Amino acid sequence: xxxxxxxYVVWYGRLTGIFPTWEDCxxxxxxxxxxxxxxxxxxxxxxxxxxxxxxxxxxxxxxKKKFTKKELIKIGEPNLYSISVDAASSGNPGKxxxxxxxxxxxxxxxxxxxxxxxxxxVGEFLALVHGLAYxxxxxxxxxxxxxxxxxMGWVKRxxxxxxxIHNSKNKIxxxxxxxxxxxxxxxxxxxxxxxWETKAWGEIPADFGRK
Numbered sequence: 620x621x622x623x624x625x626x627y628v629v630w631y632g633r634l635t636g637i638f639p640t641w642e643d644c645x646x647x648x649x650x651x652x653x654x655x656x657x658x659x660x661x662x663x664x665x666x667x668x669x670x671x672x673x674x675x676x677x678x679x680x681x682x683k684k685k686f687t688k689k690e691l692i693k694i695g696e697p698n699l700y701s702i703s704v705d706a707a708s709s710g711n712p713g714k715x716x717x718x719x720x721x722x723x724x725x726x727x728x729x730x731x732x733x734x735x736x737x738x739x740x741v742g743e744f745l746a747l748v749h750g751l752a753y754x755x756x757x758x759x760x761x762x763x764x765x766x767x768x769x770x771m772g773w774v775k776r777x778x779x780x781x782x783x784i785h786n787s788k789n790k791i792x793x794x795x796x797x798x799x800x801x802x803x804x805x806x807x808x809x810x811x812x813x814x815w816e817t818k819a820w821g822e823i824p825a826d827f828g829r830k
Contacts, residue, residue, distance in 0.1 A: 626665035630655040630673040630711055637665045670708050671739045674782075675769065694819045699723035701762035703815060704750045705825035706742025712783060715739065715792075717746035719753060720825045722764060729753060736789035741796065743770035744779045746825075747812065748799040755808050766815040766823045774812065777803040 627644035629635050632654045634647040641658075648654035655673040659665040668676055699722050706717035716732025729749060732742070747770050750763045765771055773779050779796045783789070815823040822828075 625658040625660060626662050627656060627658050628665050628668045628676075630669070632656065635711075637662070637669055669711070672711055675740070694816050697722065697764065697815065697820055698762050698813070701764055701813070702728060702750055702754065703764040703823050703825040704743070704746035705766065705823050705827065706739050706746050707827035708737060708739040708742060709733075712736045712738050712789070715742045716827075717742040717749070718825055718827075719746060719750045722824050725824050731795075734789065734792045734795075736783075736786060737792050738781065738783055740767065740769050740773075741779060741781050741783060741792065743767035744773045744781075745795055745799055747771065747774050748802060751808050751810055751812075752802060752806075754810050755806065760809075762811045762813050764813050764815040764823060766817050768814065771812055771814065774803065 624639070625641070627638040627641065629638065629644060629647045632648035632651045636647075638644040638647060644656060644658075648656055657668065657673070657676050659668060701722045702719050703722045704717065704719040706715060708715040714733040714735060715737030716730065716734065718730040719728045720726060721728060731745070731749065734742075743765060744767075747763065747765050747767075750765075751774075753759075754761055754763065777800060779800060781796075783792075785793050817823065
């Protein structure tokens with residue numbers, strides 16, 4: 620049986636990117652202390668990973684989980700009376716943007732960016748807070764979907780726990796982070812933040828389609 624091809628993502632090394640062979644990956648990380656890399660079983664997963672952070676995948680089995688019929692029934696269908704948010708980052712850090720859409724119609728409700736020297740996790744966090752503020756302002760009872768557990772955790776703790784380094788190029792981004800954290804600390808909201816089950820429902824409606 621032929622060995623299944625792997626794709627190698629390098630977040631930090633001599634070179635960064637997606638490499639089709641271990642030899643190419645090894646050359647990209649050789650001699651780099653603390654190199655960040657991981658293998659994936661499909662180019663789609665590799666591209667998705669490269670647009671996120673290494674910490675999201677460290678120690679995680681990247682083989683796709685297949686849901687049983689019972690699990691799918693338990694998960695159910697998404698609530699279409701909601702909005703969905705997502706972010707996209709070209710590089711890590713790199714140009715980042717985020718948006719929110721109507722889950723049912725996919726109509727874009729808000730969009731911010733691109734911002735320089737941002738990360739996907741920061742974008743997911745800002746997208747969630749923007750979504751909360753949007754629904755709160757309109758006094759809407761709709762739910763809010765995100766496919767990022769990390770961002771959901773940050774919102775719950777009212778703190779963007781990013782390791783992104785603050786510099787002149789992402790000054791505006793850090794100003795938005797501070798505003799978002801302050802909004803969370805002073806605002807009471809009743810919006811339900813729900814996890815979008817990508818493996819059961821497909822990509823979240825707010826996805827930028829750059830896989």
